[in-house]
Amino acid sequence: MALEFEKPILDLEQKIDEMRKMSDSLDISDEINRLESKVNELRRNVFDNLTPWQIVQLARHPNRPYTLDYIYLMTENFVELHGDRNFRDDKAVVGGFATLGDQTVMLIGQQKGRDTKSNLYRNFGMMNPEGYRKALRLMKLAEKFDKPVITLLDTPGAYPGIEAEERGQAEAIARNLIEMSRLKVPMIVVVIGEGASGGALGIGIGDRILMLKYCWYSVISPESCSSILWRSWDFKEQAADALKLTANDLLKLGIIDRIVDEPSGGAHRNHQEAAHMLKAALLEELDTVSKIKKDKLLDNRIKKFEKMGFWKD
Amino acid sequence: MAWFKRSEKNISTENPKHDVPDGMWIKCDECGEMMHKKQWEANSYTCIKCGYHFRIGSEEYFSLLFDEGSFKEYDRKMKSVDTLKFTDSKPYDKRIEETIKKTELYDALRWGTGEINKLPAVICAMDFAFIGGSMGSVLGEKISRAIDKCLKNRTPLIIISSSGGARMMEGGISLMQLAKISTRLAKLADEKIPYISLITNPTTGGASASFAMQGDLNIAEPNALIGFAGPRVIKQATGKDLPKGFQRSDFVLEHGFLDLIVDRKNMKEKLAQLLNLLAK
Numbered sequence: 001m002a003l004e005f006e007k008p009i010l011d012l013e014q015k016i017d018e019m020r021k022m023s024d025s026l027d028i029s030d031e032i033n034r035l036e037s038k039v040n041e042l043r044r045n046v047f048d049n050l051t052p053w054q055i056v057q058l059a060r061h062p063n064r065p066y067t068l069d070y071i072y073l074m075t076e077n078f079v080e081l082h083g084d085r086n087f088r089d090d091k092a093v094v095g096g097f098a099t100l101g102d103q104t105v106m107l108i109g110q111q112k113g114r115d116t117k118s119n120l121y122r123n124f125g126m127m128n129p130e131g132y133r134k135a136l137r138l139m140k141l142a143e144k145f146d147k148p149v150i151t152l153l154d155t156p157g158a159y160p161g162i163e164a165e166e167r168g169q170a171e172a173i174a175r176n177l178i179e180m181s182r183l184k185v186p187m188i189v190v191v192i193g194e195g196a197s198g199g200a201l202g203i204g205i206g207d208r209i210l211m212l213k214y215c216w217y218s219v220i221s222p223e224s225c226s227s228i229l230w231r232s233w234d235f236k237e238q239a240a241d242a243l244k245l246t247a248n249d250l251l252k253l254g255i256i257d258r259i260v261d262e263p264s265g266g267a268h269r270n271h272q273e274a275a276h277m278l279k280a281a282l283l284e285e286l287d288t289v290s291k292i293k294k295d296k297l298l299d300n301r302i303k304k305f306e307k308m309g310f311w312k313d
Numbered sequence: 314m315a316w317f318k319r320s321e322k323n324i325s326t327e328n329p330k331h332d333v334p335d336g337m338w339i340k341c342d343e344c345g346e347m348m349h350k351k352q353w354e355a356n357s358y359t360c361i362k363c364g365y366h367f368r369i370g371s372e373e374y375f376s377l378l379f380d381e382g383s384f385k386e387y388d389r390k391m392k393s394v395d396t397l398k399f400t401d402s403k404p405y406d407k408r409i410e411e412t413i414k415k416t417e418l419y420d421a422l423r424w425g426t427g428e429i430n431k432l433p434a435v436i437c438a439m440d441f442a443f444i445g446g447s448m449g450s451v452l453g454e455k456i457s458r459a460i461d462k463c464l465k466n467r468t469p470l471i472i473i474s475s476s477g478g479a480r481m482m483e484g485g486i487s488l489m490q491l492a493k494i495s496t497r498l499a500k501l502a503d504e505k506i507p508y509i510s511l512i513t514n515p516t517t518g519g520a521s522a523s524f525a526m527q528g529d530l531n532i533a534e535p536n537a538l539i540g541f542a543g544p545r546v547i548k549q550a551t552g553k554d555l556p557k558g559f560q561r562s563d564f565v566l567e568h569g570f571l572d573l574i575v576d577r578k579n580m581k582e583k584l585a586q587l588l589n590l591l592a593k
Contacts (some may be wrong), residue, residue: 301496311394311484312392
C-alpha cells in the first residue's frame with residue numbers, strides 16, 4: 001500500500017530497481033546515479049514539506065512498525081504477560097519484561113493488527129477497561145521489582161463500546177492517570193503512531209515523553225474534530241492543521257520532550273532502522289532518568305505537567 | 314418481522330440549552346409541571362412534582378452548599394489564551410470573548426473556599442453553559458491552585474463536574490490538563506486529604522476519565538449522564554441500540570463506579586455528614 005504523496009517516490013525507486021537488473025548487460029551506471037540523486041531530492045522535498053494531514057496518514061500507515069515489532073527488534077528475552085487478573089486479557093494492549101541494552105525493563109504498548117483478521121483480534125488497538133487495568137497491573141509489577149517502565153502509544157482511541165462503559169472505561173483511565181503520577185520507577189512514554197486523546201494518555205504519563213517524527217498526538221482525531229466543530233467529515237485537513245498535533249508543534253508547546261527521527265521516507269520503509277533509532281534514544285533517556293533519586297523523580301513528574309497550559313490571570 | 318423493528322425510541326442526547334431559566338414560571342423539562350421560580354429555588358432547582366434535577370451552574374452550587382457569607386472566590390477572572398490560533402467556524406479567542414459576554418463567566422470552572430455546616434472546604438464547580446463545560450488550561454490551572462490551597466490548609470476538596478470533555482480548541486494542551494490535575498490529585502491523596510467528586514449531568518470524556526472518577530468518594534446527582542464516550546458516539550461506533558438507563562447514575566452505581574447517589578435537596582447535609590465522618 002502506498003499513500004498518494006509517496007507514489008512518485010515509489011515509482012522512481014521501482015524504475016531504478018529495474019535499471020539495476022539491466023545494468024549487468026548495459027553500462028547505465030551514470031543514469032542510475034542520476035536517478036538516485038533525483039529520488040533522494042524528491043523524497044527530501046516531499047518529507048520536508050509534509051502537511052499535518054499527511055503526517056496523520058503516515059502515522060496510520062498499515063506497514064508501519066507496531067508495538068510488538070519494536071519490542072522484538074529492540075529487545076531480547078521478551079516475555080509477554082497477559083491479563084488484568086480480574087476480567088480478561090485485552091489483546092489491544094501488550095506488555096511484558098524484556099532486556100533493553102543490559103537492563104530489564106517493562107514494555108507496554110497498544111497493538112494494532114495488519115489485516116482484517118488480526119485487527120479484529122486486536123480491536124484496532126482500541127483498549128477496553130480491562131486493557132488499562134492490565135497495563136496498570138504490569139506497571140505495578142515493574143515498580144515492585146524496581147524496573148523502569150516504557151510505554152508505546154499507538155491507538156485511534158479507547159474503545160467506545162457498551163460493555164466498555166459498563167466496565168468503567170472512564171474509571172479505568174482515571175485510575176491509571178493517578179497511579180502513573182506516583183509510580184516510583186522511571187517512566188518513558190513514546191508515541192509511535194497515533195496518540196488519540198484519553199485512550200492514549202491512559203498509558204501515557206511519564207518522566208520523559210518522546211515522539212517519533214511522523215506521528216500525531218492530540219485531544220481528538222482530526223476526523224472527529226471536523227465532525228463536531230465543522231459538523232461535517234470533510235474538514236479533516238483543516239482540523240489536522242488547527243489541532244497542532246505533529247511532533248514539531250508539540251515540542252514547541254512543551255507537551256513532548258524529544259522527537260525521535262525516523263528512517264528516510266518513514267518508519268514503515270525500514271523497520272530495523274526505525275527500531276535502532278528508537279532504541280538509541282531510549283537508552284539515552286533511561287540513562288538520564290535512572291540517575292534521578294526516587295523522591296525527586298516524582299516531584300519532577302508533577303512539575304513537568306504543572307507547567308503545561310496557557311492562561312491569563 | 315421483529316428484527317428490524319426498533320423496540321426503543323431513539324435515544325436522545327439533546328439537553329436543554331439554558332441553565333437557569335429566565336422568567337417567573339418554570340416548566341419542568343421532564344414532566345411539564347409548571348412551578349413558580351421561588352418554589353423551584355426553594356426545592357434546590359429540582360421539579361416539585363417529579364424531582365427532575367435541572368442543570369444549574371457554579372453560582373447556584375456555591376449558594377446551595379456553602380454556609381451563607383462564607384464563600385470566597387479565587388482567580389475569578391482567569392481567562393484562556395488562544396495559543397494555537399485555533400479557528401473553526403470562528404476564531405477561538407473571539408469565541409471566548411463572546412462566551413464571556415453571554416454567560417458572564419470567565420471559564421467553565423470557578424473555585425473558592427467556604428464552610429459547609431461550619432466545616433471548611435474548597436469547592437470547584439463547573440459551568441456547562443461555558444462552551445459545554447469544556448476543559449482547557451484555565452480549568453487545569455484553577456483546579457491545581459485549588460488543590461494547593463487544600464494542601465496548604467489541609468482542607469477537603471470537592472469538585473462538581475458538568476462537562477462534555479476536553480476543549481478541542483486547545484488541542485493537546487487541553488488533553489494534558491487531565492495529566493496535570495491527576496498528578497496534583499495524587500499528591501492530595503498521598504497527604505490523606507479527602508477529595509469528594511460530585512458528578513452532575515452530564516459528565517463525559519476527559520472529565521470522567523480524570524478527576525470526576527478519581528474521588529475518594531464519587532457521588533452523583535440522580536439520573537446524571539456519566540460515561541467516557543457519549544451515547545451518540547457509542548451508537549455510531551457499535552451500531553447497537555443502547556440499553557434503557559444506559560450511563561445514567563443508577564446504571565453507573567449498579568456497575569460499581571459510584572459510592573452513592575444523592576438528591577440535590579440533601580446534598581449539603583450529606584456532604585457535611587461525610588466530611589464529619591472523615592474528620593473525626
